Amino acid sequence: MKKIFFYLVVIFFYQCQAQKKTTHNNTPMNIIDSSFEKLNINNSTLLKTKKRYGTADPPKYIVNLNETLQSGTSIETYGLLDTYYDQWITPSRGWFRYYKEFYSDGNIKLKRIYNKTSEGNYGFLYEFDKEGKLLRTTDFEKDWKTSFIGITEIANKYAKKFNYKVDTSEDGIIISKNDQQWDKEYVKIWRKEQAVKKLWFIGFNKGHYENSDDKKVERVVVIIDDATGKEIKSLHYFDFYNYFFKEPLEDK
Structure with missing residues (x-):
């Protein structure tokens, strides 16, 4: 009985270790995985947006569908028929949006995530062949030590210290970079390598109409x-x- 219990513990340990190899402690980034996907290119709602692209012959056609789910997630699907499709999916909450490309038949070509507030590489990039087989995985986190959650916790501390009324939580309502206007109150996170150091940056913005221009x-x-x-x-x-x-x- 003791031997059986020992083997069960060993099996559980290795399963946990295997799982650690495929996930990050940066949980806000774990919104996509390496599974196969197929876009429904015959979706009637998508095809209703079909229109001619350019004037050259033979004619080419594009589709462009914008949807908002009940959850608040927005989905923009664009495609050049018989050539490729891509899709931007932006959840209403959280720091990341994700991007997908599809082959002409709708099979997944690649998927990855982007920081809503700034440029840069984060999380995983998955690339697939035309049959949907995973070709390669690029892990943009492997050389970074501090978790994104850890950065948001520091951001929360400074938001309170300087009285910024912004959501800094890992699943917060985050203002995207396209909406970062000077007169808005917002927070952004970015990172870069400086000399031999890897650095994270947190930036807060607040407008003051009453102040002088400078x-x-x-x-x-x-x-x-x-x-x-x-x-x-x-x-x-x-x-x-x-x-x-x-x-x-x-x-x-």
Whole structure:
């Protein structure tokens, strides 16, 4: 009986280890997986949007469908018939949206995620052949140590400290980069490599109509060392209305 119990424990341990190899502790990024998908290219609602593309012969046609689900998730599907399709899916909550490409028959070609608030590579990129077989997986997180959740927790601390009324939670209602106007209150997260360091940045924005032109926006920027997860510098300042956050790095 003891031997059976021992083997069960061993099996459970290795199953857990195997699962760790295919998932991140960056749970906000785990919104896609490597499973096969097929777009219904004969969807009548999609085909109703069909229109001619260009004037060359033989004629080509495109489709472009925008939908919003009851959950608030928006889905934009675009396609050049007999050539390719792509799809942007933006959940109403959370920091990430995801992108999918499909072959002309609707079989999945690739899928990946994007940060709603800034540019950069995050999570996994999955690429498939025409039959839907997984060709390769690119893990953009393998060289990063600090989890996205850890960064949002730091963001929450600074939002409270400087009285920013923004949602910083991992499943929060996040303003996308296309809607980041100088007069809006918003938060963004981005990351980059600086010299030999990997750094995370948190930026807060708040507009002040009543201020002079050189102090129209109030900004807070926080820098985190990815290796330690610790804050290494922060900056609170006022600026002209613009979209560019200062990055007060130590190495000039």
